[in-house]
Amino acid sequence: MNAPQDQFREYLRRHRDKIVHNWLDAAMASYPEDTVSFLKRQKDRFANPVGATLSRELDNIFEELLSESSTQQLPQSVDAVVRVRAVQDFSPSQALQVFTVLKDVLRRQLDRPVRENGWQAQYREFEDKVDQLCMLAFDIYVKCKEQLWELKARQAQDRVSYLLRKYVGTDGSNNPAGSGSGAGGDISGE
Amino acid sequence: MAQTPSPDNLVQSIDYTPPRKNWLDNVPPEFRLGNFSYPAKAGELESFFGYEGAKEWSPMDEDWQLPENWQEIIYEGFRERLEKYRSLKVFMDICVRCGACADKCHYFIGSGDPKNMPVLRAELLRSIYRKDFTTVGKILGRLNGGRALTQDVLKEWFMYFYQCTECRRCSLFCPYGIDTAEITMMARELMNLLGIQTNWIMGPVTNCFNVGNHLGIPPHTFKDIVDFMVDDIEDITGKRIEVPLNKKGADILFVTPSGDYFADPGTYTFMGYLMLFHELGLDYTMSTYAAEGGNFGLFTSQEAMKRLNAKIYAEAERLGVNWILGGECGHMWRVLHQYMDTMNGPADFLSVPRNPITGTVFHNAKSTGMVHITEFTADLIKNNVLTLDPSRNDNKVVTYHDSCNPSRGMGLLEEPRYVLNNVCNQFFEMPEQTIREQTFCCGSGAGLNNDEFTEMRMRGGMPRANAVKHVHDKHGVNMLSCVCAIDRAALPPLMNYWVPGVDVTGVHELVANALVMRGEKERETDLRGEPLPGKED
Numbered sequence A: 001m002n003a004p005q006d007q008f009r010e011y012l013r014r015h016r017d018k019i020v021h022n023w024l025d026a027a028m029a030s031y032p033e034d035t036v037s038f039l040k041r042q043k044d045r046f047a048n049p050v051g052a053t054l055s056r057e058l059d060n061i062f063e064e065l066l067s068e069s070s071t072q073q074l075p076q077s078v079d080a081v082v083r084v085r086a087v088q089d090f091s092p093s094q095a096l097q098v099f100t101v102l103k104d105v106l107r108r109q110l111d112r113p114v115r116e117n118g119w120q121a122q123y124r125e126f127e128d129k130v131d132q133l134c135m136l137a138f139d140i141y142v143k144c145k146e147q148l149w150e151l152k153a154r155q156a157q158d159r160v161s162y163l164l165r166k167y168v169g170t171d172g173s174n175n176p177a178g179s180g181s182g183a184g185g186d187i188s189g190e
Numbered sequence B: 001m002a003q004t005p006s007p008d009n010l011v012q013s014i015d016y017t018p019p020r021k022n023w024l025d026n027v028p029p030e031f032r033l034g035n036f037s038y039p040a041k042a043g044e045l046e047s048f049f050g051y052e053g054a055k056e057w058s059p060m061d062e063d064w065q066l067p068e069n070w071q072e073i074i075y076e077g078f079r080e081r082l083e084k085y086r087s088l089k090v091f092m093d094i095c096v097r098c099g100a101c102a103d104k105c106h107y108f109i110g111s112g113d114p115k116n117m118p119v120l121r122a123e124l125l126r127s128i129y130r131k132d133f134t135t136v137g138k139i140l141g142r143l144n145g146g147r148a149l150t151q152d153v154l155k156e157w158f159m160y161f162y163q164c165t166e167c168r169r170c171s172l173f174c175p176y177g178i179d180t181a182e183i184t185m186m187a188r189e190l191m192n193l194l195g196i197q198t199n200w201i202m203g204p205v206t207n208c209f210n211v212g213n214h215l216g217i218p219p220h221t222f223k224d225i226v227d228f229m230v231d232d233i234e235d236i237t238g239k240r241i242e243v244p245l246n247k248k249g250a251d252i253l254f255v256t257p258s259g260d261y262f263a264d265p266g267t268y269t270f271m272g273y274l275m276l277f278h279e280l281g282l283d284y285t286m287s288t289y290a291a292e293g294g295n296f297g298l299f300t301s302q303e304a305m306k307r308l309n310a311k312i313y314a315e316a317e318r319l320g321v322n323w324i325l326g327g328e329c330g331h332m333w334r335v336l337h338q339y340m341d342t343m344n345g346p347a348d349f350l351s352v353p354r355n356p357i358t359g360t361v362f363h364n365a366k367s368t369g370m371v372h373i374t375e376f377t378a379d380l381i382k383n384n385v386l387t388l389d390p391s392r393n394d395n396k397v398v399t400y401h402d403s404c405n406p407s408r409g410m411g412l413l414e415e416p417r418y419v420l421n422n423v424c425n426q427f428f429e430m431p432e433q434t435i436r437e438q439t440f441c442c443g444s445g446a447g448l449n450n451d452e453f454t455e456m457r458m459r460g461g462m463p464r465a466n467a468v469k470h471v472h473d474k475h476g477v478n479m480l481s482c483v484c485a486i487d488r489a490a491l492p493p494l495m496n497y498w499v500p501g502v503d504v505t506g507v508h509e510l511v512a513n514a515l516v517m518r519g520e521k522e523r524e525t526d527l528r529g530e531p532l533p534g535k536e537d
Ligand code: SF4
Pocket: B104, B105, B106, B107, B116, B117, B118, B121, B163, B164, B165, B166, B167, B168, B169, B170, B171, B180, B181, B184
């Protein structure tokens, strides 16, 4: 009952709100200052979907990390965050920094209690979980980018899908005739 | 106890916070593939605007090869427009930087880039105005918030005025009614004077002007496409219908955006119009010369907009129709409602539009002679003219996206909803701060709906998608309806990325699904060829 494992987790639970709060702060610091104040101030989740997603999902993710085994909620929450970061003006490492900063936050919060209570093993185990979280985020990031590339590639055909269906007899997916012309292209009708 | 930081530690202590600096000290924006729209072809600029010596260039080039006297050209162009448009001068002068508009732009909300705050977007132009066009500015310069017109400033204009969809959401919240969309329009006009223009806009403008529609589809192909649609309609309903083209002396000229006959799902809405008109026995015609409702001139210059809009009226006059019915288009209505009358109007050779079936006279359309199809259909439904079976749409849980131009640009809010509520049984609104006048743009208006800009559009469309996701999760919404061809092209990829499981439709596709036509066979499928509810086997 009073094993170091339980004590460590109990400590995290007790300081959960503060940790999540600091994590959110650190995650938001990747945006310009004027934007950060908006992300924090505007509470309406329809007026501020980025801020709302970050605060909701980081909270969910931390909850998942605390529980013994994670649920389907974890990939869903990570997806929600990564999906946003993947279309914003970030390099891949900046986009995923939302997750890597958690280690920093934890280190600051836990440095002393870990040393005082001899929780090094538990702490390392928890850090491993954060590493796994980062890996999961990386996989999802790549999936989002792949989806974006595919959407981009398909659009040229989708824009003239009816013409392709009728004139070429396909939806254009394998047809060079449908690629790249966009609305500025020429369809002679022949 | 000091510890030597591990490499891990070091990496994580890298501060990603962008350095705080005065935004006026602009660094040139970083253009990279994916964050800008490709430039217009020099040949098209020459043929349409008569520019000599237009160049092929890329925003990624360090040197944009501007004409030697480019500052003078901009300066003169700006002066001319300040004199011509009083609104521009007022917009330049009266902003008190209260910030009410700052967080209302979907591009700011989605990107987190402060230069997408409408007030800062406008400031890109205003800072030049302040330095060069106000007495105080000439003396105080930067102290007055003015700055010199350099190539870097121009690069910022191109970056940020082409991240504005001219949606006007910001103006709704401005206590002075400053319309940043019009500021964007002016900035784009000024850039256009230097041949700085995008391919996605210029291509359709020239095609539309020279041939009749955005893709440059010639008349015989247009006729072919209509014939294909007639065949498809026959397969589904068992009814063979006639579609009049270029018919002189018809009562009504029907004009719709060309996206409706190139690409799904707009095509189903196009079929919907044809079925409705046939069922009514309407005396109408379409034109192969004015085969485009869209007007990309709006995103280019007042001159281009006027020339494209004039084609519709020239054709109405040539064919001798009494009035014009317009299809489900977005910016066609903005052009019509806000600019047509002063540009090309009044259309006094037309009559005040009158619905020949119900007798309703559309006094609201007196000066332009043009009526929106949802006004027309709402009137038909109100007068009980149509036999409708909304249960045919029962497998669709529908919400409605107010396209910016018809809603904010012309106040068309109730008619589409009235129609939808009569043709489908399951309709749910998105949260009120995201619809009607406050609607969030699809992120693709004003010429941004090009392939190379896809990722940026996913940012811009995020607030819209976020509200759709809400009704998808809460009510099981699986169909997003709209009255705009750009929406019908832009929303499917947006949904694919943010809210998989939601499809996109025009309002008249749903109308035609529900429309019971005289003498039709028992329908097995909807217009998309999907089985009707109860006919799934
Ligand atoms: S018009 Fe629309 S896109 Fe342009 S600044 Fe205003 S809110 Fe943003």
